[in-house]
Amino acid sequence: MTGLFQTAVDAAQPTLCLPKHLPLRPKGRTIVIGAGKASAAMARVVEQHWDGPLSGLVVTRYDHAVPCEQIEIVEAAHPVPDAAGAAAAWRILETVQGLTADDLVLCLISGGGSALMTLPADGLTLDDKQAVNRALLRSGANITEMNCVRKHLSAVKGGRLAIAAAPARVVTLSISDVPGDDPAVIASGPTVADATTYEDAREILVRYGVKAPPAVEACLRAAADETPKPGDPRLDRCETVLIATPQASLEAAAEKARQAGITPIILGDAIEGESRDVGYVHAAIARQVARHGQPGQAPAVLLSGGETTVTMQGKGRGGRNGEFALAMAIALDGDSGIHAIACDTDGIDGSEDNAGAYVSPDTLQRALKTGLNPRGHLADNDAYGFFEPIGDLVKTGPTLTNVNDFRAVLIL
Amino acid sequence: MTGLFQTAVDAAQPTLCLPKHLPLRPKGRTIVIGAGKASAAMARVVEQHWDGPLSGLVVTRYDHAVPCEQIEIVEAAHPVPDAAGAAAAWRILETVQGLTADDLVLCLISGGGSALMTLPADGLTLDDKQAVNRALLRSGANITEMNCVRKHLSAVKGGRLAIAAAPARVVTLSISDVPGDDPAVIASGPTVADATTYEDAREILVRYGVKAPPAVEACLRAAADETPKPGDPRLDRCETVLIATPQASLEAAAEKARQAGITPIILGDAIEGESRDVGYVHAAIARQVARHGQPGQAPAVLLSGGETTVTMQGKGRGGRNGEFALAMAIALDGDSGIHAIACDTDGIDGSEDNAGAYVSPDTLQRALKTGLNPRGHLADNDAYGFFEPIGDLVKTGPTLTNVNDFRAVLIL
Numbered sequence: 108m109t110g111l112f113q114t115a116v117d118a119a120q121p122t123l124c125l126p127k128h129l130p131l132r133p134k135g136r137t138i139v140i141g142a143g144k145a146s147a148a149m150a151r152v153v154e155q156h157w158d159g160p161l162s163g164l165v166v167t168r169y170d171h172a173v174p175c176e177q178i179e180i181v182e183a184a185h186p187v188p189d190a191a192g193a194a195a196a197w198r199i200l201e202t203v204q205g206l207t208a209d210d211l212v213l214c215l216i217s218g219g220g221s222a223l224m225t226l227p228a229d230g231l232t233l234d235d236k237q238a239v240n241r242a243l244l245r246s247g248a249n250i251t252e253m254n255c256v257r258k259h260l261s262a263v264k265g266g267r268l269a270i271a272a273a274p275a276r277v278v279t280l281s282i283s284d285v286p287g288d289d290p291a292v293i294a295s296g297p298t299v300a301d302a303t304t305y306e307d308a309r310e311i312l313v314r315y316g317v318k319a320p321p322a323v324e325a326c327l328r329a330a331a332d333e334t335p336k337p338g339d340p341r342l343d344r345c346e347t348v349l350i351a352t353p354q355a356s357l358e359a360a361a362e363k364a365r366q367a368g369i370t371p372i373i374l375g376d377a378i379e380g381e382s383r384d385v386g387y388v389h390a391a392i393a394r395q396v397a398r399h400g401q402p403g404q405a406p407a408v409l410l411s412g413g414e415t416t417v418t419m420q421g422k423g424r425g426g427r428n429g430e431f432a433l434a435m436a437i438a439l440d441g442d443s444g445i446h447a448i449a450c451d452t453d454g455i456d457g458s459e460d461n462a463g464a465y466v467s468p469d470t471l472q473r474a475l476k477t478g479l480n481p482r483g484h485l486a487d488n489d490a491y492g493f494f495e496p497i498g499d500l501v502k503t504g505p506t507l508t509n510v511n512d513f514r515a516v517l518i519l
Numbered sequence: 520m521t522g523l524f525q526t527a528v529d530a531a532q533p534t535l536c537l538p539k540h541l542p543l544r545p546k547g548r549t550i551v552i553g554a555g556k557a558s559a560a561m562a563r564v565v566e567q568h569w570d571g572p573l574s575g576l577v578v579t580r581y582d583h584a585v586p587c588e589q590i591e592i593v594e595a596a597h598p599v600p601d602a603a604g605a606a607a608a609w610r611i612l613e614t615v616q617g618l619t620a621d622d623l624v625l626c627l628i629s630g631g632g633s634a635l636m637t638l639p640a641d642g643l644t645l646d647d648k649q650a651v652n653r654a655l656l657r658s659g660a661n662i663t664e665m666n667c668v669r670k671h672l673s674a675v676k677g678g679r680l681a682i683a684a685a686p687a688r689v690v691t692l693s694i695s696d697v698p699g700d701d702p703a704v705i706a707s708g709p710t711v712a713d714a715t716t717y718e719d720a721r722e723i724l725v726r727y728g729v730k731a732p733p734a735v736e737a738c739l740r741a742a743a744d745e746t747p748k749p750g751d752p753r754l755d756r757c758e759t760v761l762i763a764t765p766q767a768s769l770e771a772a773a774e775k776a777r778q779a780g781i782t783p784i785i786l787g788d789a790i791e792g793e794s795r796d797v798g799y800v801h802a803a804i805a806r807q808v809a810r811h812g813q814p815g816q817a818p819a820v821l822l823s824g825g826e827t828t829v830t831m832q833g834k835g836r837g838g839r840n841g842e843f844a845l846a847m848a849i850a851l852d853g854d855s856g857i858h859a860i861a862c863d864t865d866g867i868d869g870s871e872d873n874a875g876a877y878v879s880p881d882t883l884q885r886a887l888k889t890g891l892n893p894r895g896h897l898a899d900n901d902a903y904g905f906f907e908p909i910g911d912l913v914k915t916g917p918t919l920t921n922v923n924d925f926r927a928v929l930i931l
Contacts, residue, residue, distance in 0.1 A: 286803075314894055314898075354811060372813075372814045373807065373811070373813040373814060374800075374803075374804050374807060374813075374814060375800075375803040375804050375806065375807040375813075376807065376811070377803055377806065377807075378799075378800055378803040378804075379799050379803060379850070380795075380796035380797075380799035380800055380803075381793060381796045383792075384792035384793045384796030384797060384800075385792075385796060385799075385800055387790075387791050387792035387797075388786075388787075388790055388792055388796075388797055388800045391698075391786075391787040391789055391790040391791060391792075391825060392786050392787050392790075394787065394789065395785065395786060395787040395788065395789075399766060399785070399788070401784075401785040401786075401787075402784045402785060402786060402814050402815070403814070413803060438791070482726060486726075
């Protein structure tokens with residue numbers, strides 16, 4: 108199971124997928140900017156393969172920096188932004204000021220960039236944005252919805268960074284971690300037109316009952332400086348290339364399974380929903396394979412990607428992959444011959460130190476022997492506290508890439 | 520889409536699936552008893568095919584009676600039991616008293632039988648049982664868990680009816696509406712050994728925070744008369760035959776799709792989870808078919824059965840199939856070429872007059888034109904109020920059978 112996960116992560120590593128997408132050297136200067144969990148790793152690959160001088164600044168998550176020689180790498184906080192991210196965003200905006208039409212901006216974008224390159228719109232403080240972010244992360248809103256709000260509270264997101272870089276050519280190399288792989292959504296699309304509006308953002312806060320600070324409410328009501336919409340001529344010289352996607356990683360894992368004589372069944376690269384319920388559905392499909400040979404004959408492996416949601420009701424530790432795995436373990440109830448792994452491809456599931464967790468036929472039995480109450484841990488959103496004592500956490504450390512969640516359910 | 524649903528329902532019709540499973544005529548008397556939404560229809564088929572005298576009593580849901588000549592049919596309330604169901608249960612227990620080893624009891628069981636044949640254990644009133652039932656239906660507990668509690672508050676369920684019928688031979692013909700098709704779970708298994716205990720029942724009430732009347736708490740604490748456990752010799756002359764199952768109905772729909780040149784993809788016959796999240800997962804898989812030809816090439820139809828759950832948070836109308844359909848419509852967001860139907864095979868989705876609802880690519884658009892707010896209706900658990908004004912409810916009336924939910928998602 109770890110092998111399949113590793114294959115999915117490898118397929119999204121910049122060393123493998125970035126070089127072939129580098130544009131030609133421009134007449135003028137080449138400036139590298141970027142933000143995301145994979146963006147420092149991407150910057151290093153650019154340095155290794157670029158023919159000519161480079162400069163620039165890229166922001167990544169704490170512990171995700173890699174040494175670069177020409178491009179400055181800074182670290183900041185994720186998922187809740189901090190002052191380092193704000194300073195980086197401000198400096199990135201400065202870096203692209205005063206460029207000419209002969210210059211090239213290489214923008215290296217990956218998941219997490221939304222929180223890492225954060226600069227509050229006029230009239231807002233970082234505290235305001237942090238408060239909204241925290242509330243959004245707990246509200247049950249999906250990533251698309253969270254990003255719509257973020258774009259309208261930001262001085263860089265939703266295409267605003269590209270406008271700052273005009274008239275230079277802007278080539279964005281993106282690693283997608285979002286359903287549908289829409290570049291406007293990945294890291295809140297700092298170089299991509301934004302079809303959403305201030306009104307949409309206000310509606311999302313209402314829909315999820317998010318209590319925002321007064322300054323945030325005022326900013327969204329004032330609607331002073333709308334993001335550039337599709338067709339905006341200021342974005343005519345911007346292009347985006349997806350260099351890694353959840354689907355490509357699922358395909359790589361599928362190929363690896365096929366080589367081992369196991370039938371891959373890819374269910375979807377963009378599965379959303381409450382983590383535990385998505386777990387129940389995966390468990391039911393796995394049982395269908397075992398009992399009825401549908402939708403494929405065992406030995407088979409269900410593969411899926413996307414980003415599930417945990418609506419916090421308890422006070423436990425653990426991310427959405429752990430919660431998925433715990434729900435699966437409960438639903439499978441020791442069903443023999445079914446194993447599973449659920450991990451965040453970035454190596455960090457939520458805010459703990461694990462990428463995710465394993466489920467094996469004896470998971471429940473071992474847990475019960477250890478005195479754990481599976482349903483109690485699930486009710487408390489405490490997957491970490493469930494899997495940690497039985498040694499079934501997956502720990503990889505940061506992988507320096509991010510194509511969202513990866514789930515594999517093996518039916519023998 | 521209606522054609523596929525009709526095919527699934529037809530496959531579970533007693534006229535088609537019952538006659539071949541009738542046992543041989545006994546030396547002594549033949550008594551027909553039973554409970555469930557399909558049980559009157561089953562009784563009529565028994566009368567039509569039985570060679571010899573018959574008598575007995577079968578209870579079904581209001582409006583589900585069909586005229587029989589030798590077997591008395593009574594109607595009662597579902598899903599919340601009423602006095603008619605209690606009277607029927609008492610009379611059924613009477614009917615099987617004093618039989619000999621030469622006699623045969625034909626027990627016709629189908630979904631809904633748990634609520635319809637209800638007789639409170641000593642010391643409990645019907646009001647007590649109704650209160651617990653209502654609380655359980657709203658709690659998020661699944662059908663297996665609800666039935667565990669019901670068995671331990673009942674004088675007939677969990678094998679107690681079979682013990683009353685001993686030493687007669689008891690042949691139970693069952694139409695399954697439960698995940699895993701376990702006869703001990705269908706209608707709370709009145710003629711089947713019960714592996715669950717009073718302690719399990721107490722734990723379920725705690726787990727879901729169900730507030731039970733003091734008499735119920737006292738009954739579960741007293742644990743006076745445990746249900747017969749597997750291996751109990753008093754059940755040696757009991758056998759159960761599954762004459763219709765969710766899987767058989769899915770297979771029938773799959774065959775019909777195949778004949779129309781559409782690839783059937785059966786995801787599972789026992790899919791559980793919160794209705795809306797199960798809807799989101801089905802939507803994501805449908806999109807995977809459309810975009811990537813996985814897990815099968817379009818034109819394809821995803822088929823699934825099982826029973827989802829609605830955790831009530833709003834005050835709207837509608838059942839779990841409507842809620843599934845509404846969530847799918849929202850997730851698909853007008854995706855062209857994807858159509859869906861979600862219905863209860865018994866013809867009644869929850870407590871309204873519809874079997875379920877359709878989703879088509881223009882569902883959202885038509886709803887918005889009508890002034891409906893899709894997410895608002897979903898937040899209010901009001902799928903009925905959403906689909907009714909746009910004419911997208913499926914209405915069949917009672918089908919007189921029940922193999923749980925049926926969902927089909929067509930990708931063209």
